[in-house]
Amino acid sequence: MTRNVLARAALMLLAATSPGLAQEAPRILALVTTAEPQVQGMAFVLLGAMRQQGATVEVMLCGPAGDLARREAPATTPLRPMNATPAQMLAGLVRAGVRTEVCALYLPNAGVGPEALIEGVRPAQPPEMARRMTDRGTTVLPF
Secondary structure (H helix, E strand, O other), rough: OHHHHHHHHHHHHHHHHHHOOOOOOOOOOEOOOOHHHHHHHHHHHHHHHHOOOOOEEEEEHHHHHHEEEEEEOOOOEEEOOEOHHHHHHHHHHHHOEEEEEEEEOOOHHHHHOHHHHHEEEOOHHHHHHHHHOOOOOOEEEEE
16 A cells, blocks of 8 residues: 555656656637727736746637727727737737637628738637637636
8 A cells, every 4th residue: 555655656756847747838718709998908918928827828809809800900098007909919919929810700790801800810710619619628718
């Protein structure tokens, strides 16, 4: 019994200290749908912080939040203390390489095509998005 406990403890210590066995970085998929600028801004600030802490971050925009990914995003007052609009915060995440998509319903219902989106944002493919959302390693955060 004691030998078994010591063997388990040794394996746990090895797993905790071995780079090859290190835990995978968290994967976060944020679904941003709100029209509320403060909530949009909070989502992007938190996603940026998660990314800086090593998480893999992805964004899907739908409904009113999809407008943030347009080349002609709606004008809003910059949020303090960042002094940036939600569209500017989103653009910063996109420039940093955060995978960003609009839901498959956004473009046809907004009456525009993919050319209306800022560079780096694309329409989501429902089967692929569903797979990523249901992956056991993904945390889905709705905003």
